[in-house]
Amino acid sequence: MTLLIAKFIVEYRYPKPNDVFVNCMVVFAATSTLSDPPYGIWWNLLRWGALICGVTAVVLAWDPGRAARLSENRWRALLYGLTIGVGRSEVIFSLVFILSLISYFNLQSTTSVVYVVFWGILLLSSQIKLPELLSRSFSMRKGTAVHLVGSAHSFLAPSIVFCRSLGTSKPPLHAVVGFTNSLSSLCHSLGVVIGERTSASETRIAVALLGTTVSEAGLTEQSLLVTLSEDQRAACDPSVDESQVEAFKKVVGTVASGTNISRVKFEILGDPKIAAGNLLNISTHDNPVFYQVFDGVVEEEAGFKDSGRAFVEGEAEQVGYWDNTRGGFETHDWVARERALVYLADRNEPAPAYALDNDEFQIGTIPDANYPVILNISDLVLYHTAVLGVTGSGKSFLAYNIIETSALKSIKVICIDPTGDYQRHLPDAVILNGRGSLDAFIESPDHMIGIIETASSDMDPIVQTYAAANKCLDWCKAHRSDEDVSNPSPKILLVLEEAHLLVPEWNFNPQRGMQDQVNRISQIVLQARKYGLGFLVVSQRTANVTKSVLNQCNTIMSFQAFDETGFDFLKNYMGAFHVRSLPNLKPRHGIVVGKASRSRRPVMVRLLDQVRPIRAVPAPNMPLPEQPAEVFNVPEAAEVLEALANTPLMGGE
Template sequence: MKVSLTQLQRVFVAIIYLIVLIILFTIIDGNYNELLWKTSNDKRIWFFSGALLIILGKYVAEPFFSKPTDAITNSAAIIITLLTINDKEKFVFYEIILVISLLVLFFSLTTIFLKSFSGETIDKINKFSYDFSTKIGNSSFLFSLIYVPAIYSYFIKTDNPDIAGFVVLLAFWICIVFFDVIGKFVELFAVLFKKKEINEEELGQAIGCENPMLYQVEIDYLKHKSTNTTIGDLVTIENQKLSKSIGLIINKKQLLNKLWLEIYLLTDENETILKLPQNHRLQYDNVKTTLKSLNTVNKVKSIESFPQNLRDKVLASSLYSQKEEFVGYIEKGSNINQIVFQHLGDNKISEGGIVYTTIYGEETLYQLIDGQTREEPLEYKDGYGYEVAYARKLGYYNDEKNELNTRKWMPKIYTPVFLFENEAIQEEKLIDIAEMAIGRLPETSLKIPIMDYNSLVTHNTAILGILGIGKSRLTFELLKKLIYNSLVKIICIDVTNQYEKELSSYFEESNIVVDIEAAERLDLKNNNLTGVRDNPQTWGNEALYKVKLDKCISDFYGNDDARILILNPDWHNVSIAGSNFNITHKNDLSVAQKTRIISERAFKYSYEQGETMEAKCLLVYEEAHSLIPEWNSVANDGDKTAVNGTAKVILQGRKYGLGSLVITQRTANISKSILNQCNTIFALRVFDDTGKQFLENYIGSDYSNTLPTLEERHAIAVGKALKLKQPVIIQLNDMKYHIIENEEQEISNHEEE
């Protein structure tokens, strides 16, 4: 049984044992100088093996464990000692001890040699070699292996047996290996001398135990007027005879004349509650200790008062080492998808924030999505108000793949919850995140990248949010990442003229083509004809418009440098006959009708290129509620037909590499048949009930309820392109990391949109 001694104390004990050994050698063997230093005297081997046992095995070199290098030293010393024996036949078990020592040497060298290699078979061999060399090669075992046979060989197996000497030396060995009498005496004296220096402050008594890990303690101000406690203080609870569990104050509840503390017990890596050893706890007690009742709670004044091994365990315990990040513990009502915890401590939390707890010992991330205030009655009219937080499970973050992976099941009730990485992130890291990802988990450096650019296009994407919240900035960043990470051509249908003004801050001018050429638009306007009364084909210029679009799109695809084509339907003067018979006037095409024609011409070009699994063309619908409105928001039947035509293009475009990006601030007024085809969603702040109800189908009611309070530059993201298996609130990148020149530009006039 090992005792808890400091390094200085272990050296002191070793010296005492060596003195005793020398005295025994002198008494038993007589002439000290002649026998000890006479090289032909085999009998002296018991003295040196005993000395090495004391110095190496118990106190100085290997007091706790042996390494393979220690085993090499030990086995080599034994082998050399055995080889120097003159009368080998007289030494019992000579061959066995020599073989064991050689095996230890062999397996120790094998362990060191194999540590640079890997493989299932090698790992098994390495594990066996390590276990054999460190356990059998332990100095206490090896030197005992030579000490005991030596005293037997030279005190019993002789012509004149010295039974008394053998018994004394065997008893000396037993005292060292099994009982460590001197070590225990030294520790006891150390405890007695330190008694006045190390003590505890009594706080009160535990009055409740919610579970084996969580205690409630009552402090009576009438008895403890000077008590000063803070959250994070260490305490001990005497809940068993001669045993004190170690805990941490995690919460305080104020009553009129009392204070209630919540104490969470600390555990080691095996989830075993940390306790003061029975022999060490005596230093905390005075003469009145025997009169104390069970469940007495004491404040630990200094962790330095603990034994070294226990102090290390306290410092390594997850709750103590992360007490600054502690925010609560799992409460009832938690399930596989969501945890509930009472918000404790001084850490500020907010919706979208990331916390973590453990499931079967594995760290699991959760995202805060909601909170409630509650009140708990205490005693008489005393009450306690507190916050309860709700967090959705995200899983664990794979650093190699930069993605969130599922973690199955749920944490145990009362498991501690910690805040994740709540600190400022360096500018260099933010630049790296902006380059590699579309955003990050809020207030962390965990990237959320676009994982599948093909799906971003072919499976359609939507960006939803109110005016001025940053939809266009997110759009421009997505387009930039698409251009740098794919060969997709992008056609932007924009009636706001914003793209023409701002895209030059994100892309080279050679990458951008602005609309049909001016001369072609003028020709389109000049050929907006008035035809004959009974021939609709002679009225307007729709057919010519399609020809102009075909040429524009064909030229755009033929230009290798050009990646973005901006089309503004408001610049296109297009009309058709006002009726099919007895025609008297022309009708100008609406924006929705021209959007359909543009979409169909883009589809026609993609169709002619043939089927493909690769994304080839992205149609961007800016202000989509105007371009593809819901049926109850259209002004005429022509717009209904147009929206249906556009929806058909989006539905059929996937197998030809054609997809869409839909941006809108009014979810209620956009065609749901088109919006329902968007697999990837970025939802920014939304207020209208229709938008919230629609998004609820994608992200669930808990996340949709957070939409009205989302911060700027935050979005709820989900979908195939991100490979997110559940919705996640992400913190979007700052625009300054994506504009070509990082300086103030005209773009500031459009701060958010």
């Protein structure tokens, strides 16, 4: 009886140190009750040997820490092998059986022969692979294709079963399988294989039940997992819900410990194709809640030797549930259910049916999904926006998209460009060069995009930026309507390309006079919104741009970046978790957050593809009227410097 219990219940597939301890303590307790037995020396040797083996097993089972467990120690490995070898049930209980037979029975009697034969049968059955024999026998019966592949081991959530894999055959991923209480009875519940857990010693198959729960199906640890032939699957009553099977094919894992409202951790089952930026969804009582993958780590379950298990745990930030009334994701206000299934959204799912309103435009989609990322152009302009990222990450092409969208919405766009690239990529732009050109452009109904190339003037780029910003503010003030007082409308968007050259941080701007001008520009940005003037700050060096301007940008779009100082600024907008992902972003992938986004929380976006031919000839200069009326002339550098020297800093809003 002790051999049966130890081999098939306690140890089951392989003995562990704690199993050896139990076996040895049973032997020690039993032999301690003997009073003056025959062959006393051998009984004492067995008694105290069992105690020493049990104590050694306790020492081996003690976990001194991951580094110690994984370190190679030959003496520890040798001691482990000896202890497991002697303390396993078929060895130590066989020693008790043999010594008992010699001490208390006549070896020539019929009773002794029966005991020996019975013991031999037990040892033989413990060594052969009985489940595999039963599986093959069951498969051959009546020519069916059903065979035993596992047995229930543990249950997660209401409808997830982990099964021990028996033998070498395993059901394929997403196969429909059945559960039965015996190989001679019909399946009483069905499920779909959604993944597996694997360690050095065993494989556990994860099965999601179809249309039922563990309690409703009456599953226990004695339930058997079997495969089904196509005919048997078709004959199931109730029939298999194929739509549910298809849904289970998108399962990538289950919600794990450490999940909170903002973030979900999930244990990945098997080896699904998953990447940063992918959209996941978890079912709730109302709507599926979406999360976006940002990180993954390899974890390890505590164990010794082959009982340990490594697995991958993903981390995803909440995006929210899709709100079709606003064209974005709305925040979900509660944590995901423990061990809930995590599904992968993909491009096979259709995009939600949403019609853009007059102020909205789409800049891209969630990576590898069809959910759009939509911005409001009025909020983008009025509340100021920053587009940040290294060279080649996609920020300039996004800026071109914003510029052209603003122009289509009748918002004048003035680009201050130190690079000379804007006129090559904006086919409808004109160059604002020379006295009166900025005034003529603002008043012109025919031109919506103007470019000030700072390299074409002797004036310092910072001075040019202040002159343009001041002139645009004066014009917006002069054209402010009564309705604009309570509900400002965007009139002009001022784009600061390479903003670290136009509004640099004080420690990157050693000239005192230039520092004062940057402060004046910051004060214009502060009060610009109520007059309809907006700023688009574009830079590859976040740390070098004055925070007096950046802190007033209510929408942030960040592409790949590596600047630690810039990360400190971005953490205030999107949190440390998103910021950590910035160095790993692919080209044309970014994170969007803020007032203009139709989603409440930060989202990773893949920009829409653009076909943008390069202009073959230089952009034309802004035509000037022959006899202009009273105009706002762009002042010469000397005039600006002289005026600034006599002008105190403006007060904030």
